Amino acid sequence: IFRHRDNGESSQKISEALQYVKNNDLLYQEYQDTPKQQDIKQQRLNENFNPGFKTGTAVASPGVQLQLRNAQSLRLWQNLEAVQDSGLLPGLSQNEIIVQETMFELITSEASYYKSLEILETHFLQNPNLMNTLSQSDAHFLFSNIEEVMKASERFLMDLECRIEGSILISDVCDIVYQHAVKHFDVFIKYVINQRYQEKTYRRILEENQTFRETMADLEKHPCVKGLSFTSFLILPFQRITKLKLLVQNILKKTDKNTDREETAIKAYKQLEQIVKECNDGVRKMNRTEELISIEKTLEFKSKSVPIISHSRWLVKKGEVQLMTGPKTTRTTRKPKLHQPVYLYLFNNLFLITKRSGDRFQVMDSSARSMLRTEDHEDQGQLLANVFTLKILENQDKSSVLYMIQTSSMSEKLRWMHALTPNRRTRFMPSGSHQEDFPQVQCIMSYSAQEPDEVAAEIGDVFNVLEHTNDGWTMGERLHDKERGWFPSRVVEEIKSKEVRVQNLREAFKVQQTHKGEGGPQSESRTGFKAGKLHSKASNFSSLWTKHSNN
Known part of the structure; x- marks a missing residue:
């Protein structure tokens, strides 16, 4: 591995690299966002065509990137002394x-x-001072x-350190990840699912x-934290x-x-994805059940009641x-009341229109979610702003009903319409279209x-952008897992470079192939990439984003 050096000096250099890993004084809370922030800074420089950056590549020139990361006490692999002295870098591809x-x-x-x-x-x-303030059950929760969890991390880290100690040119890490994910990482599931009780207990x-409270305040003031x-x-642990x-996904x-490294990356990614899924499913199931119990306690039905709590709801x-x-028409001279406040509950398979009375909610109408249809209305002055029509094809009385709904903002209107009728077309990604540059x-x-x-x-x-409102909300689909939802526009920024967007789609497409079995590449993907054919639709979004993203 090391040119022009004897084995003794090479081993010493590798040990120095290992000591850097062992002596890293950053806490994980300080560390975890730094590489991501660096990637964003780099992408901004990419799009501005700054010197030292190549458009569409994922890593800046070593000198620039080291300078940016030094501010956070991080070092790049390529700037380790052992790597610099090895003569490896000129022979490695970017x-x-x-x-x-x-x-x-x-x-x-x-x-x-x-x-x-x-x-x-x-x-x-x-x-001991802290533990003496807790009962055994409270300490457990x-x-x-x-x-x-800590023992699992210790075993994992030891194997990773052995790998870097063996060679400064890292052959693989995903094989180690896979082995530990299979044998030891199930402890994460138990810990994460318990976090709901953990939070309640702590509060x-x-x-x-x-x-x-006083003991904890003193401990949090200690310099070590x-x-x-x-x-x-x-x-x-959940973080x-x-x-x-995500790290294994980036490696993939x-x-x-068609390399051994790709094979181990796929195996590790699938195993980690399953663990994360079990964590999320466990937490989600507990939260949903508690939420349904809480809602059912507040509902009052005029006639036939509908059971709210269900494992499938x-x-x-x-x-x-x-x-x-x-x-x-009215016999009095008072103006007619145009608006009536109602409280809507939308479940995955049930819809309720209720009237609030203190802490109770009287159910006025209900239907299956599949019976709902929506139609947008253009704003016609302040009184008719943010209005849409909700049609219930068949309600609790077996009747068809039409409601006009007004929301407090444009974003709320769109959010309700997409929630009530989730298959409606979005502005930037029409249903059934998968090949455009969104x-x-x-x-x-x-x-x-x-x-x-x-x-x-x-x-x-x-995220692929599906909707964007003029009052500061965006609906998107995350590329790596296709999860959809709304988020404030202020927490994201537009990716203007077409080359970067195309690269993002290609990488997401590659990750998604891990779910396709052995059938080979698929013809298209929900991410929007198909056989390299792109039609620009993103340009229609740029002016809208520039105009409204700072709201």
């Missing part, structure tokens, strides 16, 4: 350097993650199986237990298993086809809108979904 960087990031971020887990264990879990103890909160340590999946995107959207009753945006700040029809977004996520 794509191989990218893969090496991604594998190195997986190793260094695991080291940061383990360091943060150590603080959670030694500074919090093993602190608060820390769950974190010690098992309750903070409120009820003054001694715990670097000003981070206790809860930022508790959520680490890590999700991040691992850049790995040459979940809430899609809820909220208050105005029901437009229209002018009516507008894309990239997330520049994390966003946690606040409503059921929203989608959580992490820094670096790329």
Whole structure:
């Protein structure tokens, strides 16, 4: 591997590289967003055609990228002394350097993650003053199986360190990921599913237990936690298993086809995807059940009641809108009431129109979700702004009913229409069309979904844009998992470069082939890429985005 050096000096250099991994003093909370932010900075420079950056490539020139990352105390694989002295770099392709960087990031971020887990264990879990304030059951719910999670990370990190100790040119890491995902990573599922109880327990103890509250405040002030909160340590396992999946996905995107490395990347990605799915499904099932129980307690049916709680039911959207009753004849001189506030509950298979009375909701009408149709109306002045028609083909009384609904904003109108009739066409991606160059945006700040029809977004996520409103909301489909939902336009920025958009589609298409079995490449993908044929539709979006994205 090392040219013009004897084995002893080579081993010493490799050990120095390993020590960098071991001595990395960044906590995982500090580390995890830095590479994503770097990618976004780089993409901005790409699109502005700055010197040192090649349009459409994924990595900047080493000198520029090192300068950007040094601000965050991170180092690139290609700038390690062992790599610089080895003479390897001139013989490596740009794509191989990218893969090496991604594998190195997986190793260094695991080291940061383990360091943060150590603080959670030694500074919090093993602190006698803190544990003396907790009952045995509270301690169990608060820390769950974190010690098992930590042991899994320790074993994983040891194998990763052995790999980099054996050679500074990393042959693969996905084989190690796959082995540990199969044998040890099931501990993540138990921990993540328990997080709902963990959060509730922590809030309750903070409120009820003054001694715990004071002790925790003192522990959070200690220099070793670097000003981070206790809860930022508790959520680490779910953040890590999700991040691992994305790192392996990035390796898969850049790995040459029909190679051993691609095969192990596919196996590791599938295994991690299954673990993340089980985590999400477990959490989602618990949240949905609790939500249905809470809703059912507040509903009052005029006649025949409808059972709300069901294993196959979940809430899609809820909220208050105005029901437009229209002018009516009256014997008095008072103006007729044009609007009646109603509260809508939309489930995946049921729709309720209710009238709020304090904390109770009286059901006025109901139907199956499949019986709903919507029609948009152009704004006709303030009184008729943000209005759409809702038609129930068959309601609870076996009748067809027409309602005029008014919302508080344009975005709310579109969100309700897409929720009520999810198969309606979107502005930028008509149903059944998969081959156009659709507008894309990239997330520049994390966003946690606040409503059921929203989608959580992490820094670096790329979305195809489906809808964009003039009051600051965007509906998108994330490329790597095709999850759809709304998010504030302020948390993303438009990807203007067509070359970058095409590259994003190709990479997403490659990842999606892991689900296609052995049947070979598919003719088309929901991401919008088909046999390299692109028709620009993104240009129609640019002026709209420029005009409204800062609202």
